[in-house]
Amino acid sequence: MSVSMEKIVSLCKRRGFIFQSSGIYGGINACYDYGPLGVELKNNVKAFWWKSMVYDNDNVVGLDAAILMHPKVWEASGHVAGFTDPLVDCKVCKQRFREDEIDPEKLKIRQCPKCGNKGSLTEARQFNLMFKTNMGPVEDSSSQIYLRPETAQGIYVNYKNVLETSRQKIPFGIAQIGKAFRNEITPGNFVFRTREFEQMEMQYFVKPGNDQEAFEEWKEKRKNWYRALGIRQENLRFHEHQGDELAHYAKAAFDIQYNYPIGWKELEGIHNRTDFDLTRHQEYSGKDLTYFDDVNRERFIPYIVETSAGVDRTLLTCLVDGYAEEELENETRTVLRLAPHVAPVKAAVFPLVKKDGMPEMARKIHQELKKLFNVFYDETGAVGRRYRRQDEAGTPFCITVDSQSLQDDTVTLRDRDSMEQERLPIAGLGHELEKKIRTGE
Ligand code: ATP
Numbered sequence: 373m374s375v376s377m378e379k380i381v382s383l384c385k386r387r388g389f390i391f392q393s394s395g396i397y398g399g400i401n402a403c404y405d406y407g408p409l410g411v412e413l414k415n416n417v418k419a420f421w422w423k424s425m426v427y428d429n430d431n432v433v434g435l436d437a438a439i440l441m442h443p444k445v446w447e448a449s450g451h452v453a454g455f456t457d458p459l460v461d462c463k464v465c466k467q468r469f470r471e472d473e474i475d476p477e478k479l480k481i482r483q484c485p486k487c488g489n490k491g492s493l494t495e496a497r498q499f500n501l502m503f504k505t506n507m508g509p510v511e512d513s514s515s516q517i518y519l520r521p522e523t524a525q526g527i528y529v530n531y532k533n534v535l536e537t538s539r540q541k542i543p544f545g546i547a548q549i550g551k552a553f554r555n556e557i558t559p560g561n562f563v564f565r566t567r568e569f570e571q572m573e574m575q576y577f578v579k580p581g582n583d584q585e586a587f588e589e590w591k592e593k594r595k596n597w598y599r600a601l602g603i604r605q606e607n608l609r610f611h612e613h614q615g616d617e618l619a620h621y622a623k624a625a626f627d628i629q630y631n632y633p634i635g636w637k638e639l640e641g642i643h644n645r646t647d648f649d650l651t652r653h654q655e656y657s658g659k660d661l662t663y664f665d666d667v668n669r670e671r672f673i674p675y676i677v678e679t680s681a682g683v684d685r686t687l688l689t690c691l692v693d694g695y696a697e698e699e700l701e702n703e704t705r706t707v708l709r710l711a712p713h714v715a716p717v718k719a720a721v722f723p724l725v726k727k728d729g730m731p732e733m734a735r736k737i738h739q740e741l742k743k744l745f746n747v748f749y750d751e752t753g754a755v756g757r758r759y760r761r762q763d764e765a766g767t768p769f770c771i772t773v774d775s776q777s778l779q780d781d782t783v784t785l786r787d788r789d790s791m792e793q794e795r796l797p798i799a800g801l802g803h804e805l806e807k808k809i810r811t812g813e
Contacts, residue, residue, distance in 0.1 A: 374631075374633060375633060375692060375695045375696075375697075376633050377561060377562055377632075377633045377634065379695065380562065380633075380688070380691050380692060380695060381562050383691070383695070383706065383708075383764065384410070384562075384691070386764075387409055387764055387765055388407035388408050388409050388410065389406070389407055389409045389410035389413065389691070390404050390405070390406055390407065390410045390562075390563060391404065391405045391406075391407055392404060392405075393405050401559065401567070402556065402559030402560070402565070402566045402567040402568075403566060403567060403568050404562075404563050404566060404684075408716075409716040409717070409765055409766075410687070410716075412716030412717070412746060413687055413690065413710070413714060413715070413716045413766075414570075414683060414684075414687055416713070416714040416715070416716070417601070417683060417686050417687055417690065417714055418549050418570075418572065418683060420600075420601065420713065420714060421549065421572045421597070421681070421686075422434070422547070422549065424597055424600070425545070425547040425572075425574050426547050429545065431540060431543060431544040431545060432544065432545035432546070432547055432574065432576075433534060433538050433540065433544070433545070433546060433547070434546070434547050434548065435526065435527060435530055435534065435546050435547070435548045436548060436549075436550065437523070437526025437527065437529075437530060437548060437550070438526070439519060439520050439550065439551055439553075440507065440517055440518075440519070440520075441517070441518075441520060441525065441526065441529070442517075443516065443517050443518065444656055444657070445525050445529060445653075446502065446518050446525070447656060448652040448653050448655070448656035448657070449525050449528075449649065449652065449653075450620060450621065450652070451500075451502060451518075451521060452500070452502075454620065455500060455501055455502055455521060456498035456499055456500050456501065457470050457471075457472070457498075457499055457501060457556075457557050458470060458471035458472060458496035458497070458498060458499075459471070459496060459497055459498070459499040459557050460474070460493045460494050460495070460496050460497075461493070461494045462484040462486060462487060462489070462492050462493055462494075463492045463493075463494060464484060464487050464489045464492045465484060465486050465487035465489070465492075467484065467486040467487070468557055468558070469485065469493075469557070469558065470557050470558050471496040473558060474493075479493075499555075499557060500555075501521060501554045501555050501556065501557075502518045502519070502521050502553075502554070502555065503518065503519040503521075503553045503554075503555050503567075504516055504517070504518055505517060505518070505519065519553035520550075520551075520552055520553065521552055521553060521554050522552050522571060522573070522680070523548050523549075523550045523551075523552055523571045523573045524573050524575060524649075524678060524680065525649075526548060526550070527546045527548055527573065527575045528575065528649045528650060528653055528676075529653060529657075530546070531546065531575075531577065531650065531661065531674075532659070532661060534546055535663070542577055542578060542579055542663055542665065542674055543576060543577060543578040543579070543582065543586060544576070544577055545574050545575060545576040545577065546574070546575050546577075547572075547573070547574040548572075548573055548574075549570065549571070549572045549573075549683065550570065550571065551568060551569070551570055551571075552568075552569055552570070552571050553567060553568050553569075554567060554569075555567060561632075561634050562688065563684040563685070563687065563688050564632065564634070564637070564684075564685060564688055566684060569682055569683070569684045569685075570682070570683035570684060571680060571681065571682055571683065572680075572681045572682075572683055572686075573678065573679065573680045573681070574590075574678070574679045575676050575677075575678050576590060576676065576677040576678070576679075577663070577674040577675075577676055578674060578675050578676075578677060579665065579672065579674065579675070580646075580647065580672055580673075580674070580675045582675075583623070583644050583646070583675040583677060584624070584644065586677045587624060587642065587644045587677045590642055590677055590679050591610070591626055591642050594628060594640060594642060594679050594681075595608060595610070595628055598628065598630075598639070598686075598689075600711075601686070601690065601711060601714060602690065602693070602694070602709075602710060602711025602714065603630070603689060603690070603693045604693055606631075607630055607631040607693060608628060608629070608630060608631075608639075609628075609629050609631075609636065610626050610627070610628060610629070611626065611627040611628075611629045611636070611638070612624075612625070612626050613625035613626070613627070619643070620648075621643075621645050621646065621648040621649065622643045622644060622645055622646075623644040623645075623646050624643070624644040625641060625642065625643045625644070626641075626642045627639070627640065627641050627642075628640040628641075628642070630689050630692075630693075632688075632689075632692060633692065639681065639682070639685055639686065639689055640679065640680060640681035640682070640686075641678070641679075641680045641681075642677070642678065642679050642680075643677070643678045643680070644675070644676075644677055645675070645676040645677070645678055646675050646676070647672075647673040647674065647675055647676070648676075649676055650673045650674060650676070651673055654673065661673060690710055690711075690714060691708065693709075694707075694708045694709040694710045694766060695707075695708060695709075696708075696709060705760055705763055706760075706763065706764050707763040707764070707766075707788060707789070708763070708764060708765065708766035709766070709788070709789055710766035710768070712768040712769075712808060712809040712810075712811070713809055713810060715766045715767060715768050716746065716765060716766060716767075717746050717747065717748045717762070717765060717766075717767045718745040718746055718747060718767070718768065718769065718805065718809055719741060719745070719747050719748075719767065719768070719769040719770065719771055719805055720747070720748040720749070720750055720758070720762045720767050720769075720770045720771070721734050721735075721737050721738040721741065721747060721748070721749050721750075721770075721771045721772075721773070722734060722749075722750055722751065722755055722758050722770065722771070722772045722773070723751050723772075723773045724755055724772055724773060724774040724775070726751050726752075728775065728778065729778055730773045730774070730775075730777070730778070731751050733773045733777060733778065734749065734751070734771075734773040735749065737771060737773065737783065737798060737801065740801075740802060741771075741801070741802055741805070743802075744802045744805070744806060745805075745806070745809065748762070748767065755772060758770070759786065759791075762788070763788055766788075767788060768787070768788045768789075768808070768809070769785055769786065769787065769788065769805060769808065770785075770786040770788070771783050771784070771785055771786075771801070772784045772786065772793075776795075777798075781797060781798045781799070782795045782796060782797050782798065783795070783796060783798055783801065784796075785801075785804075785805075
């Protein structure tokens with residue numbers, strides 16, 4: 373079943389995954405806040421990425437660079453001159469568009485995609501997507517700086533620092549997760565395209581000549597990562613950038629695309645950036661950014677293979693891919709089939725009824741399991757309704773204490789996806805659950 377974006381937005385609001393930013397003031401366009409369930413999901417996605425990149429690869433290390441950087445960084449990177457989108461306005465309905473997103477047939481006759489008037493579109497002007505601000509009390513051009521539009525540059529300018537302190541040798545990678553800001557002309561589709569978002573980027577430094585091999589290796593690794601995240605393989609594909617699509621710095625570029633309700637769109641970019649970035653930073657900073665290979669006694673500027681993913685877009689992908697509505701006997705259930713290891717809440721503990729010592733026993737189990745992972749306790753309403761609430765939140769397991777529990781120290785464990793229940797002893801329950809949560813990771 374393919375789910376509409378409206379259903380995802382509504383679930384996110386209803387269950388506290390994602391809210392419009394500054395909602396009590398009418399909201400601010402293309403900025404979102406993550407609620408109690410959303411922040412858990414986001415943290416789990418980031419932690420899984422970090423583990424897969426940094427802990428699972430001996431030659432990848434982490435970094436957390438500042439958002440505000442020296443303004444020259446953005447001159448060297450090409451962002452001041454070229455990080456632009458072609459902006460066109462409709463003179464009639466005043467709507468704004470990215471020229472490259474308008475149907476070429478309509479563009480030929482300057483027909484507005486919104487109001488349909490012909491000849492109403494202005495010529496394109498290049499609009500720089502970087503947010504500007506000022507550092508210090510004086511607001512003039514000498515104090516102007518930018519909110520970073522990507523995390524990558526923080527890695528490039530630190531490449532020598534990391535190299536000298538971490539004892540890595542080429543090939544090695546630097547991974548970073550952090551906020552990025554882009555003054556997008558046409559944000560939208562919920563958290564797919566926002567003006568403030570988070571990126572998970574890894575820059576892999578290789579010897580020129582070994583770049584294509586590294587590129588192929590990371591392409592595969594990254595696609596496999598989404599599978600391990602629980603995303604269905606049939607909803608993932610590669611898209612190769614060709615001709616004009618290829619960025620000025622890239623020798624080769626592939627997107628990993630996902631089949632969203634709005635069509636196949638980029639989820640992550642994998643780029644062979646050549647020696648473009650380090651060459652430019654060497655030129656603009658006047659610092660030597662070459663690498664000395666002490667085995668072959670040669671000096672060169674490393675090539676860079678980049679894997680660049682969006683946290684928010686990945687989270688949206690998990691929600692879209694996991695969302696299902698199922699017809700049961702006399703009701704419809706909404707369920708989020710999130711991979712257990714990224715689910716916001718791992719297990720919910722319920723007493724079947726609020727009497728006979730069941731709540732006390734359930735609370736004790738809750739206390740014990742809390743030491744291991746995020747667990748939720750709920751004793752209000754019919755147990756069926758409590759299961760449904762957890763299904764919607766993506767909680768993979770529900771544990772229920774019933775009258776038999778009081779006699780033989782067992783509980784029922786209900787599986788979110790199959791809705792099947794098994795009886796398990798309370799002793800060792802945490803260990804059993806941990807095993808189930810890890811499966812597929
Ligand atoms: P586009 O051409 O669609 O504007 P891009 O190719 O410039 O995007 P990249 O610079 O390659 O995007 O960014 C890497 C990743 O960062 C994207 O795959 C996406 O997951 C995420 N990302 C980029 N821009 C945004 C945004 N405005 N909102 C949310 N995520 C974004």
